[in-house]
Amino acid sequence: MAELVLGCVLDFVADPFEVPPDAAARLHGGVLIEGGRIAALGAAADLRRAHPEAAVTDLGSALILPGFVDAHMHYPQTGMIASWGKRLIDWLETYTFPEEMKFGDAAYARQQADLTLGLALANGTTTLASFCTIHPQSVDALFEAAEARGMAVVAGKTCMDRNAPDGLRDDPRSAYDDSARLLRRWHGRGRALYAITPRFSPTSSPEQLAALGALWAEYPDCLMQTHLSEQVDEVAWVRDLYPDARDYLDTYEAQGLLGARGLYGHAIHLDPRERDRLREVGAGLVHCPTSNTFIGSGLFDMGARIAEGQRVGLATDTGGGSSFSMLRVMAAAYEIGQLTGTPLHPAQLLWLATTGSARLLHCEDRIGTMGIGTVADLVALDLGATPAIAQRSARAQDIWEAVFPTVMMGDDRATAGVWVEGRRAI
Ligand code: GUN
Numbered sequence: 391m392a393e394l395v396l397g398c399v400l401d402f403v404a405d406p407f408e409v410p411p412d413a414a415a416r417l418h419g420g421v422l423i424e425g426g427r428i429a430a431l432g433a434a435a436d437l438r439r440a441h442p443e444a445a446v447t448d449l450g451s452a453l454i455l456p457g458f459v460d461a462h463m464h465y466p467q468t469g470m471i472a473s474w475g476k477r478l479i480d481w482l483e484t485y486t487f488p489e490e491m492k493f494g495d496a497a498y499a500r501q502q503a504d505l506t507l508g509l510a511l512a513n514g515t516t517t518l519a520s521f522c523t524i525h526p527q528s529v530d531a532l533f534e535a536a537e538a539r540g541m542a543v544v545a546g547k548t549c550m551d552r553n554a555p556d557g558l559r560d561d562p563r564s565a566y567d568d569s570a571r572l573l574r575r576w577h578g579r580g581r582a583l584y585a586i587t588p589r590f591s592p593t594s595s596p597e598q599l600a601a602l603g604a605l606w607a608e609y610p611d612c613l614m615q616t617h618l619s620e621q622v623d624e625v626a627w628v629r630d631l632y633p634d635a636r637d638y639l640d641t642y643e644a645q646g647l648l649g650a651r652g653l654y655g656h657a658i659h660l661d662p663r664e665r666d667r668l669r670e671v672g673a674g675l676v677h678c679p680t681s682n683t684f685i686g687s688g689l690f691d692m693g694a695r696i697a698e699g700q701r702v703g704l705a706t707d708t709g710g711g712s713s714f715s716m717l718r719v720m721a722a723a724y725e726i727g728q729l730t731g732t733p734l735h736p737a738q739l740l741w742l743a744t745t746g747s748a749r750l751l752h753c754e755d756r757i758g759t760m761g762i763g764t765v766a767d768l769v770a771l772d773l774g775a776t777p778a779i780a781q782r783s784a785r786a787q788d789i790w791e792a793v794f795p796t797v798m799m800g801d802d803r804a805t806a807g808v809w810v811e812g813r814r815a816i
């Protein structure tokens with residue numbers, strides 16, 4: 391049965407970093423969902439007339455967008471989000487690793503997977519790319535939970551064979567074998583996509599990185615996700631651990647772990663050679679602004695990265711990031727943009743959280759846009775969800791001024807509806 395959703399539908403037809411915001415976006419009065427896909431966009435009256443059989447959901451002035459795409463997060467860290475007072479390495483050792491240890495218990499993994507997907511949807515996020523833990527059952531748990539909800543999720547077994555506690559280490563062979571088995575089970579099953587997942591160079595031996603590089607060469611249409619140059623202490627540690635590497639990126643590049651389907655979380659403290667290589671291969675840089683401020687990592691220079699032609703997406707990085715809300719992430723990206731001399735336009739922020747992140751996952755033909763025939767993963771935002779937001783948006787002269795208060799001050803209270811593959815989820 392077709393559903394006609396009426397509101398203020400925002401459809402990006404171009405990249406707002408390349409053309410002015412008003413040329414990048416089109417506004418429509420409604421969207422027709424049929425068979426789980428976007429079937430038509432247009433004026434409300436025209437759509438009603440052309441599709442009298444469709445059930446009508448009238449959301450008034452709500453903004454209807456592609457569902458948010460969170461391009462880097464850690465579902466196993468939901469239980470320790472907002473843990474106080476540490477920086478990256480001692481934060482991992484103090485809070486993260488003890489929590490990840492619990493995912494050897496498949497029932498706990500299933501509980502946290504379902505909890506996390508529920509929180510994501512409540513915040514309007516319909517796709518996420520998540521690290522799991524070292525335990526293969528943590529990967530099954532997330533993909534099963536996503537399948538039950540019809541969600542397109544990217545995930546992979548987090549591989550670590552050194553600098554991690556007992557019980558959280560694999561080895562090059564088992565990392566390869568477990569990842570290969572999971573990849574064959576899940577990649578392309580329904581909406582699932584597998585990402586080969588070395589956590590980061592400090593917790594993998596060169597042999598483990600080489601094994602995962604070989605696996606990626608065997609399955610090049612898989613994604614690969616990791617962390618890169620998040621904190622200066624970490625970069626110095628990588629230099630000690632890999633004395634022959636030209637730089638941090640080279641620890642991945644030398645083992646076949648640099649490519650267009652690679653997702654590099656944070657990527658803050660980059661050398662010129664690293665920036666050149668990332669751009670040349672069209673790798674995905676994932677900006678995690680709420681995490682970068684929370685763990686004290688540094689300021690990602692979005693203006694410079696876009697100007698030099700990098701592909702960039704946005705992510706929560708929960709539990710390093712302290713919110714499941716991509717609105718909070720956009721607000722933090724705006725603030726960091728101000729600190730680095732680039733005030734990001736609301737169109738650019740919304741594009742990064744939808745099309746931009748979908749492009750990093752190589753899914754922009756299906757999600758992150760409102761193109762006809764794409765999957766109807768949608769979010770509707772109430773642009774006056776709190777009194778403070780409502781009084782400001784009431785004065786707006788155009789759509790961008792109406793939406794910016796929600797970008798800056800909004801959270802899950804702004805979620806007025808969520809559709810996953812055309813089915814109402816919230
Ligand atoms: N670097 C390696 N592991 C992690 C992690 O779990 N979170 C963050 N923010 N950075 C990392």
Ligand code: ZN
Nearest residue numbers: 462617655707
């Ligand atoms: Zn991360």
